[in-house]
Amino acid sequence: MFEITTKPLETENFTMYLVNPKAGAYVSFQGWVRDENEGQEVTLLEYEAYPEMTLFEGQRILNEAKSKFTILEAHSVHRIGTLEVEDVAVWIGVTAMHRREAFAACEYIIDEIKKRLPIWKKEHYASGQSGWINQDGVPRAEPDMGH
Amino acid sequence: MKIHLQYFASLREQRGLNSETITTDLATIAAVYDELKQHHGLSLERDMMRVAVGDRFVSWDTPLTDDMTITFIPPVAGG
Numbered sequence: 001m002f003e004i005t006t007k008p009l010e011t012e013n014f015t016m017y018l019v020n021p022k023a024g025a026y027v028s029f030q031g032w033v034r035d036e037n038e039g040q041e042v043t044l045l046e047y048e049a050y051p052e053m054t055l056f057e058g059q060r061i062l063n064e065a066k067s068k069f070t071i072l073e074a075h076s077v078h079r080i081g082t083l084e085v086e087d088v089a090v091w092i093g094v095t096a097m098h099r100r101e102a103f104a105a106c107e108y109i110i111d112e113i114k115k116r117l118p119i120w121k122k123e124h125y126a127s128g129q130s131g132w133i134n135q136d137g138v139p140r141a142e143p144d145m146g147h
Numbered sequence: 148m149k150i151h152l153q154y155f156a157s158l159r160e161q162r163g164l165n166s167e168t169i170t171t172d173l174a175t176i177a178a179v180y181d182e183l184k185q186h187h188g189l190s191l192e193r194d195m196m197r198v199a200v201g202d203r204f205v206s207w208d209t210p211l212t213d214d215m216t217i218t219f220i221p222p223v224a225g226g
Contacts, residue, residue: 031226047225048156050218053202054225078225090226110226118199118218119225120156134222135157135191 002058004049006081009088017075023095027102029110031090033083037133041126047080047089050118054078061112069105071096076109078119148172148213150179156221161189176200176217177207196221 001017011030018026033045062074076092083089092109096102124130153166162183173179180193197204197220204220 049225050153050155050199050202050220053199053218056202114226115223117223117225118155118220119223120221121224122156132157132221133224 001075002055002062003077004051004054004058004080005077006079009077009079009091011088011091014075014077014091014093018073018093018095020072020095022097023072024097025099025102026093026095027099027106028094029090029092029106030088031110033085033087033089035085037123040123040129042085042123043126044124045083045087045089046122046124047078047083048120048122049078049080051080053118057116057118058113061109061116064112065094065105065109068108069096070098070101071105074105074109076113078113078117080119148211150211150214151216152179152183153216153218155218158189158191158219158221162187171211174210175207176205176209176211179211179217180207180219191221 035042058076062076065071065074071094073095078090090113092106094102094106121133122130123133149168149170151166151168154162154164159165171179176198177193183189193207198207199205199218199220200209200215
């Protein structure tokens with residue numbers, strides 16, 4: 001299931017969604033708020049979402065992962081609202097019989113989340129400036145993902 | 148006809164509104180955005196964005212229908 005929340009992500013509680021007696025592998029990914037982007041010191045992040053569409057597209061991504069890879073369970077939670085450095089912005093968990101499919105599905109899910117979910121990020125900097133990533137002429141958050 | 152528009156992120160800030168309902172005789176979603184861009188000085192080019200009707204992505208040349216809810220999707224940055 002795909003979820004969004006404004007509350008801190010208590011990732012240790014999320015494995016309950018994934019328990020399956022056939023599972024031999026559990027792979028998870030967490031996206032964290034780091035203190036720097038493109039040479040600017042980041043103090044706060046604001047994530048804004050179009051909630052109905054994020055839930056619809058997010059569930060679609062999880063369903064695609066289940067059909068493309070031999071996995072058992074896939075779950076993801078994205079936090080929105082105001083986040084501080086070191087907060088968890090997104091969590092993904094995948095279980096499978098074998099690790100390779102679990103790794104591949106987890107990577108597919110985070111790549112598609114970054115490409116497709118209607119979620120936007122505004123960075124606030126120590127300089128007092130702020131900007132919407134990919135919109136205000138602010139450099140891309142992760143240039144290596146930029147295609 | 149009457150259509151409903153939703154704005155997010157930089158578009159919301161530039162328009163100064165979360166949403167609005169307008170009356171228009173234009174034919175497509177693309178034409179609506181082009182007009183809004185010009186009237187309100189929106190900075191994002193249409194080819195940088197996607198657009199949705201309800202909670203589904205659609206193409207910019209989708210014809211307008213009465214009471215449709217259109218959401219402009221600036222470049223995303225989730226994850």
